[in-house]
Amino acid sequence: MAEIRPDGDFEARVRESFDRQKAMETIGARLTSVTPGIVEIEMDYAEALTQQHGFLHAGVISSALDSACGYAAYSLMPVDAAVLTIEFKVNLLAPGRGERFLFRGEVTKPGRTIIVADGRGYGFDADGNAKLVATMTATIMVVSGREGLKG
Amino acid sequence: MAEIRPDGDFEARVRESFDRQKAMETIGARLTSVTPGIVEIEMDYAEALTQQHGFLHAGVISSALDSACGYAAYSLMPVDAAVLTIEFKVNLLAPGRGERFLFRGEVTKPGRTIIVADGRGYGFDADGNAKLVATMTATIMVVSGREGLKG
Amino acid sequence: MAEIRPDGDFEARVRESFDRQKAMETIGARLTSVTPGIVEIEMDYAEALTQQHGFLHAGVISSALDSACGYAAYSLMPVDAAVLTIEFKVNLLAPGRGERFLFRGEVTKPGRTIIVADGRGYGFDADGNAKLVATMTATIMVVSGREGLKG
Amino acid sequence: MAEIRPDGDFEARVRESFDRQKAMETIGARLTSVTPGIVEIEMDYAEALTQQHGFLHAGVISSALDSACGYAAYSLMPVDAAVLTIEFKVNLLAPGRGERFLFRGEVTKPGRTIIVADGRGYGFDADGNAKLVATMTATIMVVSGREGLKG
Secondary structure: OOOOOOOOOOHHHHHHHOOOOOHHEEHHHHHHHEOOOOOEEEEEEOHEOOOOOOEHHHHHOOOOHHHHHHHHHHHHOOOOOOEEEEEEEEEOOOOOOEEEEEEEEEEEEEOOOOEEEEEEEEEEOOOEEEEEEEEEEEEEEOOOOOOOOOO | OOOOOOOOOHHHHHHHHHOOHHHHOOOOEEEEEEOOOOOEEEEEEOHHHHOOOOOEEEHHHHHHHHHHHHHHHHHOOOOOHHHHHEEEEEEEOOOOOOOOOEEEEEEEEEOOOEEEEEEEEEOOOOOOOOOEEEEEEEEEEEEOOOOOOOO | OOOOOOOOOOHHHHHHHOOOOOHHHHOOOOEEEEEEOOOEEEEEOOOOHHHOOOEEEEOOOOOHHHHHHHHHHHOOOOOOEEEEEEEEEEEEEOOOOOOEEEEEOOOOOOOOOEEEEEEEEEEEEOOOOOOHHHHHEEEEEEEOOOOOOOO | OOOOOOOHHHHHHHHHHHOOOOOHHOOEEEEEEEEEEEEEEEEEEOOEEOOOOOOOOOHHHHHHHHHHHHHHHHHOOOOOOEEEEEEEEEEEEEOOOOEEEEEEEEEEOOOOOOEEEEEEEEOOOOOOOOEEEEEEEEEEEEEOOOOOOOO
């Protein structure tokens, strides 16, 4: 995607918008890497985020993957655009087990109106061994000129 | 689905498992209705669960819909089975705006190994008017005889 | 969806576009019902359309469901718009068994740019008993003012 | 996936099953590569497979991607198993334009009961330049011991 030139200070825009996502703070998610079209989010395991077997809840995994994919898309948008997820699909490949988790979103297909991004979620055990726990495909909309909607 | 006879006290089983989902407590979700193949979850708006525009985060909507669909499926499973979501797709039809939210999961296709459930999420304004904000299709697995995995 | 008023002669527009889909002719699909936001397509079983067990191939089921959902959306679009499927998800609930098949697409959420439609596919045995074989959720784009793209 | 050892002559099994898919013959699809966990299918453009704008129909793209993903999964299954697609999602990233097409399915997560595969479809112009036109994620079931169901 060498032809894509991010508009303005894309990292600052992504970080500013991410910081407004209270849901990310609630689940303890941190924005650890922002490059054009690729965004990484990390978080630690917490009992408050589990499903009935003690694993990370699929919805929490989806929350982090959705934000990673959405901001990967947003990093390539014009400065005055807002980002909106239209839909996503998540495959839960393994139980959400781990001491910490990494979620990477990457733009597969940029576009003026529609951007498609794919995400992968990894769980890390105490020894730092990674396991792929989930994949996402997200369809994201570039929203322009809508009053009061930014970031 | 008249032919489906829930095994044992399905409501008690569903409630017991739901209560173990700490993520539901964290987002303030309550199990408000459990019938064979249909489960409803309700929650109030909270700033701690928002995305960057102040709407309910798509991941939070997914969390509640996933639990609603999963427990709709679980209500039809044998007493010794555990429930596991394999994958789901969410369409975000409107911003997650509302004072409170209702998430209904319903089994579309029961099965011995695979159950497919569909979910709908509604936002209610201060006057009680409902708006459809999201739909989900979830593929759920009936897990039997796996050591230490129940509910 | 009483508030949606189809633009112009929506049925003629849908039929004209459907007739240009050579793939529908190839699989023997017929447009049997066109109402605002709901479209039905029917087809007979044919050995030429099977997968390895002799059932209707999942891709053929998807072809008919995609057209049903796409034209359900198109029936609500302005006269100068073109219809484009962005993505869809199909759940194969039962083997594609039957003498003939019915595919119904219905708009769940109309919109100016994005329309979401849901579809259901049924197989009928020799006695006319129907069985739900597949469901689809499709995200469809309203394409306006793109040179040379109509219908 | 070095730890996966295909059972028996996986390529012969895949080819034998593919040859029974009449739908693949109908759309002119050829099985051009079979390695453990990765399968490629190629086909030429044909007017009989188009949608209303003259591009390859999304359903035809899905048919080829479904078979590519399904056989990628099947190549890793035990010799007595049958392959069944439970569900898939397709993103149509660009119009199905090209002189010929390549569809690659690859196993992302092997498993005893459930296998997840991802697929990519490419269109080639007259000069041989490839363009990514679609991606798929498919959830596939390993069916064992079901009377009369093989391949």
